[in-house]
Amino acid sequence: MMYGKIAAAALLAGSLAIGGYALAVETAPASQAQPGKAGDAGALTVPQLVERLAVQGYSDITEIKRHRDKNYKVEARDPQGKRVELAVDARTGDILKTEKDED
Structure with a gap:
């Protein structure tokens, strides 16, 4: 009789834990629930961008703006x-377009 109650309690606790996890995943913001699917997920950070440009020989970066x-x-x-x-x-x-600056 005692083992039946323990087993039932363990099953109930496990079910609650799994249900709580499923609810958390469903209600998480899209950028957390599905990385790379929404917002800025997957975009390079400014330091990463600067590093990639430097490897290609670009220097003296004076301005970086997010365009669209x-x-x-x-x-x-x-x-x-x-x-x-x-x-x-x-x-x-990847560099999509290069224009000479009118400096």
């Missing part, structure tokens, strides 16, 4: 030392 949700607008010096404005993919760091 998918791109960064970056003002920097290219590997030849000329001022440029870059459009950079926020997720990959």
